[in-house]
Amino acid sequence: MRPEAIYALLDVHPRTHLTLGPTPVVHLPRLRGALGPETPELLAKLDEATGFALGGNKVRKLEYELAPPRLRGVTHLITTGGVQSNHCRVAAAAAARLGLGCVLVVNGDPPDPPTANALLHRLLGAKIRSVSTRADRQPAMEVELARIAEFGGKGLIVPLGASTPLGALGYVRGALELHEQLPAEQDRDVHVVLASSSGGTLAGLAAGFALLERTDIHLWAVSADTPAEELLSTALELATRALEELDMDPAIVQRIQPRMNTSDEEVGDGYGIPTDASREATELWARSEGMLVDPVYTSKAAAGLIRWIREGRFLAGDRIVFLHTGGHPAIFA
Ligand SMILES: Cc1ncc(COP(=O)(O)O)c(C=O)c1O
Structure with a gap:
């Protein structure tokens, strides 16, 4: 589907504007150099800079979860x-x-x-x-x-992480943004690496890229806590329900399902507890690019990215996008 048609489907759903427009995509040449000559082109999409209350991925999800009609009388x-x-x-x-x-x-x-x-x-x-x-x-x-x-x-209960079918629409929008920033290129796949927990971010991206028919996109989700299989099934369920919200055939998610990977290899001793790999990643991101990653989520996603590069999971001609989902305050916990 063309992006304009997907924006039209999204526009049926009102939202409360909290984000400040598309977040930037930047190149990470020094990090790439530090990771060795076979490392594919490395980029980051800076959702740390969504622009509200110190940013991060929750801002996109809450725009739909807190849509004006849902707040009537609340x-x-x-x-x-x-x-x-x-x-x-x-x-x-x-x-x-x-x-x-x-x-x-x-x-x-x-x-x-x-x-x-x-x-x-x-x-x-x-x-x-x-x-x-x-x-x-x-x-x-x-x-x-x-x-x-x-x-x-009158209270409104917002479920954990705003990871609901509506909340996931925020990342259908995120997928559209990335699609425009990184159009498909022949014979070059794009690997999006992100931190995951309640699965809404992964689900929205999956639904968005499935709608866009981007067969070059692979999603690599690094769990902060949830077992990998549970994370995948939660995200798939949320993605199908997000597609239903858009009045689309939920089976479309099968277009991307084979290219959705989830890993719990970076959880280590548990939620929020750094590992040797996440500490290494934190230092590397900071000292090569001046980019700050938090100890709970994004440092573990960064550690997963390093692991997969070392395991040779990406081709040298591909592109890797590190989705920076925010979380900076945890650095000061
Ligand atoms: C900084 C950060 N990154 C990633 C995540 C995971 O996102 P999701 O719950 O949509 O899987 C969260 C929230 O849990 C987060 O706060």
Whole structure:
């Protein structure tokens, strides 16, 4: 399908504008040099610079999740994540911009004093409800929804990571942007490497590139926590439902499915815990390109990229795009 036709499908869905236009794509020649002579052309799409509340991938997803018709009568947003959640930061900022209250249900030990995203959650005016485990999050959000209703308000629960079929539309748009920035070239494949967790970013890209019929695009998702197979099936399910939102045949996702790769090899000791490989990647990105990657998500995606280059998974004539999904505050956690 032509991009204009896909934009027309997307335009049926209202959104709240939070992003500041297309994010740049830059070349990484010094990183390429540092990774050796067989390294393909290396680029980065800077979604760290989506332009709202320190940026990142959540900004694109929340534009659709917080579409004006969904906010009718709503007085509070309720959402969830870990104590240092990027998603919670952007949701709290969006609530502030929209004049809504915000309740964040966060799991994990709150840092004392608050640092990084935990500090920003408070600065943005969100009320914090702490729970012990991930399993406690959904019930706690429902308690908050009922509490707000008791006081005559109306809450909207935004699911974890805004990884919903609607939220994924933000990355259908992201795929369109990248398509325009990197048109297909004969006999050169494009490998997009990204950090993944709740799967919405991967799903939106998959749906977008399937619609665009970009058979040269391969998606390489590096999990921050979720087992690789679970991440793939979650993303495929979300991608098919995003296509349904656009009134398209969900089977279209099969066009890209064989070129979707997920890996949990960089998780190491768990969510948010650096590994030797992620530390190496952090230093390499910083010292070769002056590019900052966070310890939870993007450094692990960078480590996956290095691993796959060393394993010879890409041809020297191909292009690699590192999707920088943001997350800078975690550097200061
Ligand atoms: C910086 C960053 N990168 C990547 C991700 C993963 O995105 P998704 O949840 O859409 O898979 C997240 C959120 O979890 C994030 O905060």
